[in-house]
Amino acid sequence: MFIRNAWYIAAWAHEIGSKPLARIICNEAVVIYRDQGGRIGILEDRCCHRGTPLRFGEVVDNGLQCGYHGLVFDVDGRCVEIPRQERIPAKARVRSFPAVEKDEFIWVWMGDPAAADQGKIIDYPWHNDYKKWPHKHARYDIKGNYMLMVDNLMDLTHLGYVHRNTIGGNPKVHVEAKMQVTPTENGLHYIRWLLDSTPPPTYVKAAGFTGKVDRWQEFEYFAPGCIIQWSGALAVGRGAQVNREQEGGFQLRLFHGLTPATEDSCHYFWSTANGYRQDDPQATEQLYTEIDTAFQEDKAIVEAQQARLAETGYDGLVDIVSDSARVHMRRTVDRLIEAESKSTSGELTTA
């Protein structure tokens, strides 16, 4: 069961060029295209004539043309052309989903269209600032429920085990980190300080630290699937806890967008921005490569976890002290699902 009345990331904006793109989102097979006026259409990927996926079609003057018998659909899903036929029946249409292009993302609303408030889409201004925050995008197909990936990002004690040799470093450092969790209107915020700690290999490689650092990891979670991260370190003694915006340290911004595909798979959209050597494209590339290596480690373990939970369910699992943010996050999502299932619009939009 997914929250449907929410904005999810459907694609990176750059993915939607002249060809339609197929994707599964919240158990719906959709096709995403950009019409010749630049508008984004997100349609059910099924022609209303013979059920053919519209991803085989092509973008023509008046919309997306089915590749089988030539019907054309506009960004709202209306059939605007049937070859050989003058009258187009009203029922000749496919379902469409509200779509918004913003901050290099294509956002989609899979629930009740009447409730789709663009004002609720979160901002990520760093995507529009290549000068100060040069960055690079990625998308993974994860064979795991999107909540397992959110879980992963809510409990960073995994860094010492899963990422021991990449972005993690010594497990003890992570286990002993000071963690402060604050509930927000629609999620939670947490910050962890690893004071006077040994920087992990990635940090040393990037910023050339020679001694201990004060390191922070700040996460803001927006239910159901988005997380904004700001991490970094300054050498001990430079007062990182008072002012993190100093030169000469290491810092990065990460965006994590988890979008449900099916119950046991999801899309992981992430970007990483280099906030320490902005004039060096190699640094941006190197950062991306390091993060990619680490996130592939997460992918592997979450996919194995998914496979096991699909067989056994969640019975008998035991929460531990490190789970505080994760448990809060899960409660938030459960509350939103419950609220949605009680509302009238919830009834309308359940698949």
Place this chain on the structure above:
Amino acid sequence: MFIRNAWYIAAWAHEIGSKPLARIICNEAVVIYRDQGGRIGILEDRCCHRGTPLRFGEVVDNGLQCGYHGLVFDVDGRCVEIPRQERIPAKARVRSFPAVEKDEFIWVWMGDPAAADQGKIIDYPWHNDYKKWPHKHARYDIKGNYMLMVDNLMDLTHLGYVHRNTIGGNPKVHVEAKMQVTPTENGLHYIRWLLDSTPPPTYVKAAGFTGKVDRWQEFEYFAPGCIIQWSGALAVGRGAQVNREQEGGFQLRLFHGLTPATEDSCHYFWSTANGYRQDDPQATEQLYTEIDTAFQEDKAIVEAQQARLAETGYDGLVDIVSDSARVHMRRTVDRLIEAESKSTSGELTTA
């Protein structure tokens, strides 16, 4: 649900040599072999001893010998030998299906054997005339219900979209073709005339047309799965509508045989015969290659359509003007299924 009291193509005759061949037909796993007397046996692919597939066996003096413990079955499915055992119990047998070899096809009857009338097998004499109609065979495994492939052949407006760059050509030409549909006893006949039209790339390559042509596509459908096609073109002014049997144009004969494998897969047996440069084996080969390229385009789109319909069903689909022959065909098949399910033999033969 399939029509079972009907002749389907089980194999090309040349496929059945010294080794048994396994195939799924109407949800039954069968093994096809030719005994040492030349007779064709089509048997349930399951030894009655331990269930081992007979396709692992080999053809011996008295029939097909199971490759596990040596039992032998004749073309009627009777066990004729059990190693180490003198008496063969009556229940030691496997199911057999009526089989006929004709016109380079192996035909099979999957329904009530008592109703298997060989006289109802359609004729395809062009397979026996390599001089006038040199030809070549193919077989595809299609991951789609056989009816979706029949649908495909009943509505040629797809040529302009699916085959734009191969046998199709300009969509407008196909959409505007004059089409005449005539019901027949067991199917339908249609002919389309594309008068004064630009010939598609395949036609030009084959016959060297330099100007417009009068082009025809004549199809006869025999329910449930066979279609005989005669297509061609003559230069405008040569009176194609009065006499199509002239030299110097382009014409081909295509046989399409669709045999159900499972609900979501089928066998597509087709042959293409060169009726314009019969003395040139390269022309036959080139024609085959062109058709093969185009039919792979159909295969791709039908398989995508199948996958989608398997997920969503047929709800909400809208018929359009171009669907006249297709709709007639579907009604014919539905009528035959209904008739079969009401008859006594229908009860006996339902799997």
Place this chain on the structure above:
Amino acid sequence: MFIRNAWYIAAWAHEIGSKPLARIICNEAVVIYRDQGGRIGILEDRCCHRGTPLRFGEVVDNGLQCGYHGLVFDVDGRCVEIPRQERIPAKARVRSFPAVEKDEFIWVWMGDPAAADQGKIIDYPWHNDYKKWPHKHARYDIKGNYMLMVDNLMDLTHLGYVHRNTIGGNPKVHVEAKMQVTPTENGLHYIRWLLDSTPPPTYVKAAGFTGKVDRWQEFEYFAPGCIIQWSGALAVGRGAQVNREQEGGFQLRLFHGLTPATEDSCHYFWSTANGYRQDDPQATEQLYTEIDTAFQEDKAIVEAQQARLAETGYDGLVDIVSDSARVHMRRTVDRLIEAESKSTSGELTTA
């Protein structure tokens, strides 16, 4: 349905080194590891924290550490460490299965732990005698129920068909062999004598026979999944039936251990020991290669049989004269399953 109160082979001892090993046994996903004291632990492959498979973990001082958030489990499945947390709740544990290392095998008991009597593990002393019985191990993943593999070994008439070109030879020889079956407390014993027979290619290659031989195949079956085989041949006239322990012939010992994985798959552990040219490592290797080739033939046919039986069930199958040992074996297993399902411990251990 499997017998659970029984010792099965979980692994070869040499497979359990410094890394945990995952395996499915009787429908349970387990992880096998050797702790730093050398003890074998066989645990449910699912951390009790977040369900992550423990096979991603590593062996540390006090047990097996989960690779996600660092919980540690000892060989009895008790959680002995939770990072960041002092008190370990009693429910923080994973299921463990009794394990014994003996004769180069790791044995496991998947049923009621209270009933796990190590004294009931069969002996295979030849694994401890590399001088007289140099040998080599193998393990196959078989896509077939383990009983189909036991069936295979209970009816050797298949040698003439499945292994005609390897260890089998002429079918008639096998069909006419004298076979003596004797029930035992927990299975059966049989011996077949192929007197005055032509030795098969493998035997000739190994021992250089130039004429006919007296050949024996002696099998002892221990329900549910172990078979000890002693096969060989001496030249005719050397009195093989009186004394098989002579120099100058051919003999081998084979161990067959079938362990259920799922209803349609199993592990096949086998070893083959060279009892005729013990000082020649090439002979041991050559024997292994020959047996491996033959057993791959069994694997192929049993997997095809499994696939077919999974579709059709066992209805309509007919027993034949050669099935005597196989039928006795099946009855033994059915009796054990019935006894287990009636006992109290059976109730406790059913998955």
